């Protein structure tokens with residue numbers, strides 16, 4: 245057991261050095277024109293802010309997923325600017341946190357929101373937010389439901405660790421969410437490919453699935469925790485989702501795939517197929533209007 249832990253430690257040490265070298269020598273920081281979000285026609289839409297962060301505007305309600313507007317995740321520096329500025333966000337009616345890893349539950353970002361903002365989080369992780377003064381923290385177990393301004397939100401499974409300091413612990417949970425308003429949106433958070441997608445697909449008619457495609461290399465380790473672009477296409481099919489918006493790529497380089505590699509691989513996979521019409525690859529700050 246100790247040998248396994250030591251080898252994981254050594255491998256992560258090597259990866260960290262590689263990543264730091266990459267960050268400072270190869271990767272440049274790309275600025276983008278962060279826009280102020282507007283929903284003039286009150287359209288149901290998703291703005292991809294970057295990484296796991298998306299602003300879902302539905303039924304005149306703003307739901308923000310895994311807010312991360314920070315420049316750093318421990319030693320990983322942001323490579324591409326967030327697509328929206330935290331100070332120009334509209335009033336957020338609820339924040340959905342998929343799990344407690346630092347790239348998804350960013351304390352600095354959370355501190356920018358009013359303490360009464362409803363925050364949904366996986367069972368066992370709520371104290372992280374209560375300790376910071378949040379008063380409406382809704383801890384959910386798998387298949388638990390809650391309502392935000394008439395929108396039903398159900399916690400659904402994810403194949404990932406929800407623990408703040410572990411990549412492999414089974415508890416606290418990691419969640420994905422099904423959000424049912426005028427449309428049904430699925431937010432996967434972080435997850436490996438699993439049969440749960442079929443289970444979720446059997447219960448809900450998903451219009452658009454926000455599926456992670458990045459931080460997937462090396463496969464021997466990441467496969468159980470993160471989907472590859474190919475896995476995300478399989479997940480979309482298992483879910484029976486009509487459309488897909490890929491997330492978890494392009495803002496932080498946290499694994500051995502390069503910054504835009506997930507996007508490029510996904511583009512190649514769909515280029516000559518009907519999936520091209522159904523997979524909407526958004527740059528940070530871009531909006532997709534739900535059909």
Ligand SMILES: [Zn+2]
Nearest residue numbers: 343345404434
């Ligand atoms: Zn994670």
Ligand SMILES: [Zn+2]
Nearest residue numbers: 345347348434
């Ligand atoms: Zn992540």
